[in-house]
Amino acid sequence: MKTLIFRTVAPYLTALMLLFSVFILLRGHNEPGGGFIGGLIAASAFAIYGIAFGVPATRRAMWFHPIAIAGTGLLIAALSGLTGLFSGTPLLTGVWTKSPIIGFDISNVIIFDIGVYLVVAGAVSSIALALESTEDNH
Amino acid sequence: MAVLPNAGADALLMTPTPLADWLVVAPAVLPLLVGAFLIIVRKRLHWQAPVAITTLALVSLASIALLARVWSEGTLVMTMGRWLPPFGISFTVDLLGALFAVANSLIALGCAISASRRVIRSSRRYGYFAFLVLTAAGVNGTFTTGDIFNMYVWFEVFLISSFGLLVVGSTRAQLDGTMKYGVLNLIGTTLFLIATGLLYGIVGTLNMADIMRKLPLIEAAPLMTLATLYLLAFGMKAAAFPVHAWLPASYHTPENATSAYFGGVLTKVGVYALFRVLVMMFPVQLLELQTVVAWVAGSTMMLGALGALAQNDLRRMVGFQVILGVGVMMAGLAIGSAPGLAGGIFYALHSMVAISAAYLLVGVIERRSGSASLNALGGLWKDVPLLGAIAFVLVLSLGGLPPGSGLWPKVMLVQAALEAGRGWLTAAVLVSSLLSVIALGRFFLLTFWRPSSTESRSKHDGTPRVLGVLTVVAIVMGLYPEPFVAAAVRASDGLLDPAAYINAVFGEQG
Known part of the structure; x- marks a missing residue:
């Protein structure tokens, strides 16, 4: 897809979708949304960038390897459940703290969701980029 | 410091969880954490094998300690997120689960050591040891969970990691074997999922101990269909006739240590699930x-x-x-x-x-x-x-x-x-x-x-x-078979009389 219109729009679209994916991720705390759907939106943002500028450019733009992103997410999600080790509660127990400075509650639930977001974004964009790059070869 | 929610004791477990109870989840969670870590550092090839072997050694120790505790104290339970069972996912380890978890951890350790000397660089590069550790995590999770849907999730965890283990190396024979293994096992787990959906529709719970309590009280439900579906789904995973065809088509293709691990442990997961689900539920x-x-x-x-x-x-x-x-x-x-x-x-x-x-x-x-x-x-x-x-x-x-x-x-x-x-x-x-x-x-x-x-x-x-x-x-x-016979007899007694299993999950309120 090398049309001028698409190549002009793609960066803005990608940026907007990434922003929207974070919005969906945070919104999922109390309303429909969450890490999974947010991750999918982020992955489609990378996929659009890949269609417009090719896979190598997308990989450079992502900076980290998608699989590494997914691994980091898995680690974050798993670690977030371990807070119970220190408070005498079981695995994956929600821990909440009020923080007057930021203005909203911080909890390990949102950290778990961020982990899910990274797993989905990393894994799906890895698949998407792999599929797009074979298309380039033909 | 953590602020506990003000919800009442009717929804949450209020008793503190002693640190020793974390043994219940350690065999599944520890390798999951390290598997994620190994994916992140997958380019540091010389880290992969030592980290995997150390982890699996620790997992083996944890499983053995868990077995010792289950042997002396009976079935152990940890319910995720402090939600009262059946709402929280209860990891429930009885003797059968603990025995199988020990065997799995030790054999995974053996195969990791064996693979550390032979698996070629490119396979390591594509995450051989990460997949091995994650497969062990999935299998241990299957053996220790007390929730039927969670068991399905662990099935998926070890299946997907095992696809990875089968295919690294990417020879033609491996791709061919993985394709057959993948498709037929996915059909099997889909049947498992369908059966679990039906079961939830009938009983309204996914906690296995809760299902054991409630199923006998239910009249006029297609329970025979369910039992047969489970038999087919787990029989497929166990490679029982006539749904065995994927095993001879795939197990000879991968890295030798992979074959050793798959042949030794993965079919037994199907057998374990048959024992757990058909005999107890x-x-x-x-x-x-x-x-x-x-x-x-x-x-x-x-x-x-x-x-x-x-x-x-x-x-x-x-x-x-x-x-x-x-x-x-x-x-x-x-x-x-x-x-x-x-x-x-x-x-x-x-x-x-x-x-x-x-x-x-x-x-x-x-x-x-x-x-x-x-x-x-x-x-x-x-x-x-x-x-x-x-x-x-x-x-x-x-x-x-x-x-x-x-x-x-x-x-x-x-x-x-x-x-x-x-x-x-x-x-x-x-x-x-x-x-x-x-x-x-x-x-x-x-x-x-x-x-x-x-x-x-x-x-x-x-x-x-x-x-x-x-x-x-x-x-x-x-x-010297006596200890093994004694353990097997006690494990089978636990299967045939699920009262202890149910009591361990629900305590006095059951």
């Missing part, structure tokens, strides 16, 4: 299904034995030995009495050790002689007598002859089958054992005693330590 339906299970068990045994006899390729022959073993374990399920189940459980433990050792042995033979075909092999006895001795012990073990580990579980099963009046099932066990001894004898004769036809290309690739240790374990299980 559907005891009434299992009685109805017993003839079907007996036929499946008998045909699986005969198919495994005849298949092993027909193969010239060593790895494929061991693959059919795996299937034969699955048939023997399912015979325990078909008998259904406490001694029968105990025999099946003991056989599963024996089979995990002996089959893994057999695959490793085939790997050593392959590397020494450059071939795995019975047509080409020969003269290994003169070349490496110690390997011959190891092979001989394994032949006895797999064939069910003394002093190998396969003898006692088969004795238990034959006794139990006769007591239950299942004459022809007894005959199937015995005849398949005889055929298996012939197949294994043929292997031993041709590989070791036949004079070498070609010049021996003896390549030294280090002493096979893991193989040696597994062989010693197999002899110990054969010569």
Whole structure:
């Protein structure tokens, strides 16, 4: 897809979708949304960038390897459940703290969701980029 | 500091969780964490094997400690997120789960050590050890969870990691094997998911202890359909006849240590699930299904034995030995009495050790002689007598002859089958054992005693330590079976009387 219109729009679209994916991720705390759907939106943002500028450019733009992103997410999600080790509660127990400075509650639930977001974004964009790059070869 | 929510004691567990209870989740969570870490650092090739081996050693220790606690204190429970069961996911470890978790962790450790010396750089680069650790995590999760949907999730975890293990290396044969393995196993787990959805629709709960309490009270529900669906789904995972075809098509293709781990442990996951779900949740339906299970068990045994006899390729022959073993374990399920189940459980433990050792042995033979075909092999006895001795012990073990580990579980099963009046099932066990001894004898004769036809290309690739240790374990299980029999009997008692399992989850409120 090398049309001028698409190549002009793609960066803005990608940026907007990434922003929207974070919005969906945070919104999922109390309303429909969450890490999974947010991750999918982020992955489609990378996929659009890949269609417009090719896979190598997308990989450079992502900076980290998608699989590494997914691994980091898995680690974050798993670690977030371990807070119970220190408070005498079981695995994956929600821990909440009020923080007057930021203005909203911080909890390990949102950290778990961020982990899910990274797993989905990393894994799906890895698949998407792999599929797009074979298309380039033909 | 953490602020606890103000929700009342009617929704949350208010008793603090002692640190020691984390043993319940350690066998699954620890390798999951490290697996994620290994994915992140997958480019540091020299880190992969040491980190994986250390982790699996720790996981083994944790599983053994867990087994010791379960042995002395009974079933242990940890319910996720402090939600009262059945709303939180309860990890519930009884003796059966703890025994299998120990066996899985130790064999995963052995295979990781064996793989650390041989798996090539490119496979490491694509995350061989991360996949191995994650597969072990999934299998341990399956063995320790007390929630049927969560069990499905762990099935997916180890299946997806095992696809990875099968395919790294990317030879044509591997891609072909992985395709068959992947498609057929995905069909199996889809059936598992469908059955679980139906079950939730009927009972309204996914906690296995809760299902055990509530199912007997339900009238007029398609429970037979459910039990049959579970039998099919888990039978597929266990490679029971007639849904076994994926196993001989895929298990000979990957890295040798992978075959050892898959053959040793992964089919037993299906057998474990059959025992857990059919015996504990559907005891009434299992009685109805017993003839079907007996036929499946008998045909699986005969198919495994005849298949092993027909193969010239060593790895494929061991693959059919795996299937034969699955048939023997399912015979325990078909008998259904406490001694029968105990025999099946003991056989599963024996089979995990002996089959893994057999695959490793085939790997050593392959590397020494450059071939795995019975047509080409020969003269290994003169070349490496110690390997011959190891092979001989394994032949006895797999064939069910003394002093190998396969003898006692088969004795238990034959006794139990006769007591239950299942004459022809007894005959199937015995005849398949005889055929298996012939197949294994043929292997031993041709590989070791036949004079070498070609010049021996003896390549030294280090002493096979893991193989040696597994062989010693197999002899110990054969010569000193009392602790294993005692454990299997206690585990089978726990299966047949789920009261202790239910009480452990629900406590006094049950």
